[in-house]
Amino acid sequence: MDKYISIKDLEEAAFAILPKAAKDYYKSGATDEFTLGENKRAFQRLRIRPKCLMGITYFDLQTTVLGETVSMPVGISPTAMQRMAHPDGETANVKAAQAEGVIYTLSTISTSSIEEVAEAAPKAIKWFQLYIYNDREVTRRLVMRAEKAGFKAIALTVDTPIFGLRRADVRNKFTLPRHLKLANFDGHLSTKIHSTGEGSGLNNYVNNLFDKSLTWEEVTWLKSITKLPIVAKGILRGDDAIKAVKAGCSGILVSNHGARQLDGVAATIEALPEVVEAVKNYNVEVYLDGGVSNGSDVYKALALGARMVFVGRPALWGLAVGGEDGVRRMLGIFRNELEYTLQIAGTPTVADITRDMIRHESEYSK
């Protein structure tokens, strides 16, 4: 794995390995993919302002998230159907998270079950990402199983009344390969995704089975069936963040679903300050995902008030390249780059990374 020294290296290697339909599914954004590029470009428009001669004698990347200690402020976002990237799929990914001491989030529509993932990495800090099915009994059972299997939080995805339009999936008539199934389910909920028809098989599955009539009252219902903390995943506005908190969420994940839902929305790093400001007087943690590709990006998100960041695609690239070792390499690259960034910026701990450490590029041209 030593030859991969950047996330870009892993991405390029993964592109050379993955079958076309899986590669297209993993890398695509919604429609014209403007926001997909913006998620990365918006990070580049921010500049770090290092402090000199800070007497750096140590550094510490550790932080806590919902009361759990993590080894660094980078976790793994839920991405569906990881066995398309590697035969061990989610189980390899969660083992890497366990070994590296970071959070792993399992998707509802995974190709390894809640129980398989828990068994593969009993000590990992695991969150379960929830899509709410029309059938509430199906949904309730998922939450119960995650709680029983030792997952620590429910990440409720709030940005998906229907699935976004991803043109490559429509062209490829994307379906899950026959030898795989959605492992959290039996019967048609598990295999219906194989049905071919017009356009993306995944969109057909989701748009038939997920409940698009959800409101914030669903959080009240969720809280009545589980003691686990709830993280609202997919928030891009301050007023929505307040609604999430008032509904009882303990965390807000500022996310545009990897730019896969609606093109033309803000990059997540642009939306973050509005959300942080809106909830500053509430007892809630704010996180970010979307386009995080190096240690500087993590640093910038922390400076703007994120407690930690999550990465989706980088874990898929690591998984494709080397299973558990590949994901560990991906996390190792972030760790190494963060260690450098914290020390050279003169802020040796996560708590030292304050708002004044970055500035928007436009402020330099005034």
Ligand code: FNR
């Ligand atoms: C996702 N994402 C996602 N989100 C979610 O809530 N449930 C899911 O099942 C999935 N599945 C999924 C599949 C793939 C292939 C991608 C790329 C993304 C969104 C994901 O959790 C996260 O928000 C983004 O991936 C973050 O952006 P980056 O890190 O991929 O740029």
